[in-house]
Amino acid sequence: MTAHTTPPYLRIAAEIRRRIVDGELAPGDRVPSTRRIAEEWGVALATATKALTALRQEGLVRAQERVGTVVAGPPRRAAPARPRTAAAPERELTRERIVRTAIEIADAEGLAALSMRGVAARLGAATMSPYRYVNSKDDLVLLMADTVLGQLPRPSRAPAAWRARLELGARSLWAVHRAHPWLAQIGPLTRPLMLPNLMTYSELMLSGLDGHGLDPTTMLNLNVLLYSHVQGLAVQLEREAQAQSVTGLSEDEWMDTQTSALAALTASGDYPTFTRVITAITETGYDLHLDELFEIGLTSMLDGMAVLIEGRRAKAP
Structure with missing residues (x-):
């Protein structure tokens, strides 16, 4: 095939293969992600995925959890392996x-x-x-x-105390989203997924809220509130990964590019409280940690629920 008739995914795979052969990419180095390939070569994500798949089949690259696709090792120069029969796989x-x-x-x-x-x-x-x-x-x-x-705890193995039960459920759900950031992308809050293991999670949380004088609507609302806290933060995990893939900049590197814009905002005098806060942390800096935000939000919501539950108990005859 000529350069003009070679499928785009093969041309992309050939270029990445060349970088590996020439030593531009060493074993363990991250190769361009599907998003970066799509942007650099102007192709669809499906084409980019096909290019990486071809390299995986050659044994040149492999997927590494939470890192991406990396160089697996030096290219194999041996004769091609015998083709598999269709029936074997x-x-x-x-x-x-x-x-x-x-x-x-x-x-x-x-x-x-x-x-x-x-x-x-x-x-x-x-x-x-x-x-x-x-x-x-x-x-x-x-x-x-x-x-x-399915990694989430079962109600039968959860603490009896309502707060400890809700803490366990929320922290376990956050851990699952942390390990699998794509999970937060698959369904809006208003259209809950009817999945057995998600229902098991809801059973865990609702059983913690049950028996404290809360009406069914309030129980469901509180369950959704805790779930949305986890999901809302977890969405940022995938978005940050996408932003880093597209821009090639880490979070800190991107913030460095915003220095002049931030200086202009604080110098304008239009945002005095913001300016005072930013000025106060100039020496120590500020790092946004999603795990910290999760804990702050969880504690605040559970404290509010405690007030609500105690208030219902006080009104009970």
Whole structure:
């Protein structure tokens, strides 16, 4: 094939392969993400994913959790391996393997990089094989969500005290979102996912709120409030990963580019309280830590719930 007829994904794979061969990318180095490839080469995310999949099949790159796709090692110059028969990988496929592989891809590269084709390639199976076990990508994402939510504690193993039970549930949910940032992207709060393990989480939280004089509407609202606190912060995990991938700048590096804009705002005199606060932390600096925000929000909400519960108890006959 000529350069003009070679599929875009093969041209991209060839360029990244060259960087590895020439030593520009060493083993363990992060290779361009699907988002960066899409931006740099002007292609769709699906094309970018296909390029990385081709490199994975060669053994040149691998997915590393919470890092992305990295160089696996020096390129293999041996003769190509004998092609597999179509039947071999088919016998090895299961729904569980498909879901587990999809979770690995989403954890490493984000939900946008996930495709049924990419899952099949990672498993060394025919492109359409996963559809024998999962109807669609949407169904796959739901299975992924239910699987990772299965890590949450069961009501039977939770503390009896209402506050300790809610703390356990909220912190466990935050830990799951921390490990799987894509989870916060898959459904709006107003359209809850009817997943068994998400219902198990709600059972845990509602059982903690039960028996304290709260009406059903209040119980549901408080459960949603705690869930939205976790989800709202967790959304930022994936957004930061996307921003870093697109700009190539870390959070601190990006803030450094905003110095002049910040100086102009504080010098304007229009925001005296903001200016006073920023000036006060000039020496120590300010780092926004999502874990700290989670704890502050959780404590504040539980304190408010304690007031509400105690007030209902006081009114009880």
